[in-house]
Amino acid sequence: MATILEMAVEIVAAHASITNMSKEELIAEIASVHQALSALDKGEAVTGEVPAEETAPAISKKKAFGKDKVVCMICGKGMKTLTRHIKTAHAMTPGQYRKQFGIPRTQSLAAKNYSESRRQMALDRGLGEKLAKAREARAKNKAAAPAKAAAKNKKK
Numbered sequence: 001m002a003t004i005l006e007m008a009v010e011i012v013a014a015h016a017s018i019t020n021m022s023k024e025e026l027i028a029e030i031a032s033v034h035q036a037l038s039a040l041d042k043g044e045a046v047t048g049e050v051p052a053e054e055t056a057p058a059i060s061k062k063k064a065f066g067k068d069k070v071v072c073m074i075c076g077k078g079m080k081t082l083t084r085h086i087k088t089a090h091a092m093t094p095g096q097y098r099k100q101f102g103i104p105r106t107q108s109l110a111a112k113n114y115s116e117s118r119r120q121m122a123l124d125r126g127l128g129e130k131l132a133k134a135r136e137a138r139a140k141n142k143a144a145a146p147a148k149a150a151a152k153n154k155k156k
Contacts, residue, residue, distance in 0.1 A: 004041060008034040019089060025075075057101055067112045073101050081110040 002010075012029045015021075021029070036046045057064075058076035065071075069078040074090050074097075086092045086109075092100075094109055108115055122128065 004037045005034055008037055061101060061103065065107065065112075068114075069111050070109060073097075080114040083109050 008030055011033050012026060015029065016026060039046050057073040059071050059073055061073070063071065064073050069080060070082050071078045072082060072085055072089075074086070077085070077089075079085055082097070083094055086094065086097045090097075097103070097109075098105065098107075103109075
């Protein structure tokens with residue numbers, strides 16, 4: 001049977017194979033998994049509570065949201081959009097992330113320049129006009145459906 005440390009290393013290695021982790025993150029994860037496995041081996045209950053130092057933001061709210069990138073307040077990594085990162089790396093929903101750090105719903109979790117470039121691309125492709133046409137066609141079909149059903153029932 002493998003030792004607890006070997007099992008912890010295997011678990012963390014599997015996690016690290018799909019997630020980019022720094023040396024410090026790997027060491028911390030091995031320690032936390034080892035501690036959890038040791039507690040299970042002793043028959044103690046393992047709680048999923050996050051230690052207090054991890055709940056403190058890695059960066060201030062003001063500095064986290066910039067023009068070219070947004071910074072994760074949990075791990076301090078910078079990227080164009082946070083939504084996918086917080087789902088995969090931290091197993092949180094955007095709502096949970098906003099609640100934990102007091103971020104209002106009006107604050108985008110994407111960099112301002114990234115959002116603006118996506119908006120401009122949509123305008124250039126005419127996606128707003130296509131959406132309006134599709135909604136108009138759907139409304140016409142919806143309005144015509146009761147009339148068609150009444151005509152069909154009259155024939156019977």
